[in-house]
Amino acid sequence: MIVIRTLIITSCTGEKRHQVSNQLTINDFKEPSKINDRSEELSQFRQPAAQMYTGLQHLKVMDAVNTFRLSLGQDAVSLKIISAGYGLISENKEIVPYSVTFNTMKSAEIDSWSSFLKLHDDFQAAISEYDLVFVLLGDKYLRALNLPVQTRPNQTLIFLCSNQSTKFIDPGKAKYYVLPLSNSDASRFGCALVGLKGKLLEKISNEVAKRKGVLEEIYHEPAMVSEIFKPKQKQLELFVIESDISEEKQIKLKKSNDLEKILLLPAAVNQHLKMEYFIPDWDDKVDEFYDFINDKFSPNRKTQNDIYAHELYSEPTYDGILVSKTVMDKSKYKIAHIQNLGGIHKYLRFPGKVMGDCGAFGYIKLQNPPYTTGEILDYYEKLGFDYGVSIDHLIVGPFKEPGIREHRYELTLSNAEDFITKHNNLGYNFTPIGVAQGWNAESYGNAAKSLIEMGYQYIAVGGVAMSPTIEILEILQEVYKHLKPDTKLHLFGVGRIDALPYFRHLGVTSFDSSSPLRKAWLDAKDNYHLDGKAYAAVRIPYVDKPSSTINHLLSEGKCDRVKLKELEQRALEVIRNYDSGIVSLEDALSSLMDYDEVLQIARNGKKQSRNRELYKELLEVKPWQRCECEICRKYGVEISIFRGSDRNRRRGFHNTYIFYKRFQQFLASKGFE
Numbered sequence: 001m002i003v004i005r006t007l008i009i010t011s012c013t014g015e016k017r018h019q020v021s022n023q024l025t026i027n028d029f030k031e032p033s034k035i036n037d038r039s040e041e042l043s044q045f046r047q048p049a050a051q052m053y054t055g056l057q058h059l060k061v062m063d064a065v066n067t068f069r070l071s072l073g074q075d076a077v078s079l080k081i082i083s084a085g086y087g088l089i090s091e092n093k094e095i096v097p098y099s100v101t102f103n104t105m106k107s108a109e110i111d112s113w114s115s116f117l118k119l120h121d122d123f124q125a126a127i128s129e130y131d132l133v134f135v136l137l138g139d140k141y142l143r144a145l146n147l148p149v150q151t152r153p154n155q156t157l158i159f160l161c162s163n164q165s166t167k168f169i170d171p172g173k174a175k176y177y178v179l180p181l182s183n184s185d186a187s188r189f190g191c192a193l194v195g196l197k198g199k200l201l202e203k204i205s206n207e208v209a210k211r212k213g214v215l216e217e218i219y220h221e222p223a224m225v226s227e228i229f230k231p232k233q234k235q236l237e238l239f240v241i242e243s244d245i246s247e248e249k250q251i252k253l254k255k256s257n258d259l260e261k262i263l264l265l266p267a268a269v270n271q272h273l274k275m276e277y278f279i280p281d282w283d284d285k286v287d288e289f290y291d292f293i294n295d296k297f298s299p300n301r302k303t304q305n306d307i308y309a310h311e312l313y314s315e316p317t318y319d320g321i322l323v324s325k326t327v328m329d330k331s332k333y334k335i336a337h338i339q340n341l342g343g344i345h346k347y348l349r350f351p352g353k354v355m356g357d358c359g360a361f362g363y364i365k366l367q368n369p370p371y372t373t374g375e376i377l378d379y380y381e382k383l384g385f386d387y388g389v390s391i392d393h394l395i396v397g398p399f400k401e402p403g404i405r406e407h408r409y410e411l412t413l414s415n416a417e418d419f420i421t422k423h424n425n426l427g428y429n430f431t432p433i434g435v436a437q438g439w440n441a442e443s444y445g446n447a448a449k450s451l452i453e454m455g456y457q458y459i460a461v462g463g464v465a466m467s468p469t470i471e472i473l474e475i476l477q478e479v480y481k482h483l484k485p486d487t488k489l490h491l492f493g494v495g496r497i498d499a500l501p502y503f504r505h506l507g508v509t510s511f512d513s514s515s516p517l518r519k520a521w522l523d524a525k526d527n528y529h530l531d532g533k534a535y536a537a538v539r540i541p542y543v544d545k546p547s548s549t550i551n552h553l554l555s556e557g558k559c560d561r562v563k564l565k566e567l568e569q570r571a572l573e574v575i576r577n578y579d580s581g582i583v584s585l586e587d588a589l590s591s592l593m594d595y596d597e598v599l600q601i602a603r604n605g606k607k608q609s610r611n612r613e614l615y616k617e618l619l620e621v622k623p624w625q626r627c628e629c630e631i632c633r634k635y636g637v638e639i640s641i642f643r644g645s646d647r648n649r650r651r652g653f654h655n656t657y658i659f660y661k662r663f664q665q666f667l668a669s670k671g672f673e
Contacts, residue, residue, distance in 0.1 A: 006131070010081055010136045012058075013056075015398070049092070060197075061079070063439060067208070067209055067442075087122060107143070114145070123149055127157075151172035268483055268505065279321055280512055280514045286312075292635065319510075321355070327362070354387070364393075395438060412435060434458075458488040472494060488510065493513060495659070519652070519655060520654075528651055529658045553598065571591055639651045
């Protein structure tokens, strides 16, 4: 097999592992006699360049480099970094923190400083030894190279760059291909533009891992690199249950070649196991007898008697509840209170399954989790959890950096092994769940394999709540290989109903998500869900309760309290009268917008018409009249009003009901009930 000598050129990033006040500046680099002394001052922070940078592009590039090397060998690819302080450096060069970037320089400054660093000559010397060179640079770093350099006809250069960078590209005599990138490409690949070049290199490395000869193909036909990013022409009809995502995103998902491949795989060996939905607990309760007309709590109300969603509905709208210890720990006496009540089921007043985890996002910045295995085992047992999750440590964002990720990976697996060993030896009653964390699909797969070999019959994939669906599916494909017929698989923090067929096919048997609930008050416009659509709730904030918008209006003298109160009460009256058929749609909208436009001026200094169209869409449909759920039947139009937690949470409960209904429809349609 022909060995394609491959080099990757990337840039430094502003984000570094150590951010110190006395880091090197451009003036230090200008004085060779001074740089050694200044570097010695920072010697405690000295690290190889590969480990120093923590920007998104660099982390993605390092993931790709590791994949290349795992597939082709440690010497398969080389990495060099253009540092605006040190010049062109190898990944192993030890550097100290510095604050210099071409991105803040003007053209003349870039030309002058890059000449001082000898980037043109060093780049030419570096690439001369390689057959295939991937260049991942932004416009100002490309300018700093002052291309062209001397190249050979038997060399191939691949440029991943922004659209505005192409004017700085001149490959000389080498074969080449330019892949200009834009914001639409970032959206397409589910990655921020700042990290997109690294993301695409990662995809190339994954293709190399799957199929032999890819680098040789790119070397001979550089334009074929774009084929790696294209979906197959054949489209897979995505099974969507009135998807939460936009039509544009659905189309992109449908066209994905990765999705096509998934359903061609044999179904996971655990398909006979029931699939379940857990909702995270954040003390989302409401006053059962809240007076919506007068906006008053019930007489002698005690917050501990407020009720959950499963108490408002005749049947729960989820199969289980997930409770995180870091959430519990926010209240000093909560755990003792739960024990006094008789356990977690009594506290939640919930007959279904309750899962406990440690809540790793709550301690993500710590070097080690704040709990011990013995402490967590006793906690799960004393509070009567049905399932208890081992102590994990997230590997996301800057914590995916080499050196950090391995520590968290090994720590998570070590905790899992200690957890199941002590669980079995000491006779705990709850079912143990082992967590897989990782930084790419392969590491997740290896973690799952280890957990199953430890004896876990229930494992979980964590750290993917913010990941694009395609990346989650890539991870699940690796985990899927190791599942046994009796292995349950939980997906933490991901409730994407459009992806359920793929999750289920790959062996997911449970998942948790609070998204349907919390969109009721956290989303900018998708607050009220019905029939696969989402509507904006009508914002009618309280005048007599603390609010930055109301306070601004009153303090600036832009509106007096009496006038505001009249607008508020008129808005409430008119939406109720519209619901009863007393006023027309246009009259209702007119009154609602009278109040809304005053609020918009307070927020933005100008009127906005966007809400009028959103409210019109809601009022035309009247989803509260069409929905058959117990909350909509009982509270009607009040649920459509964005105003206070007792309305907003009830609307969230309704959204969860709709989500669970669609989930059950999916299970029934596929025979998974």
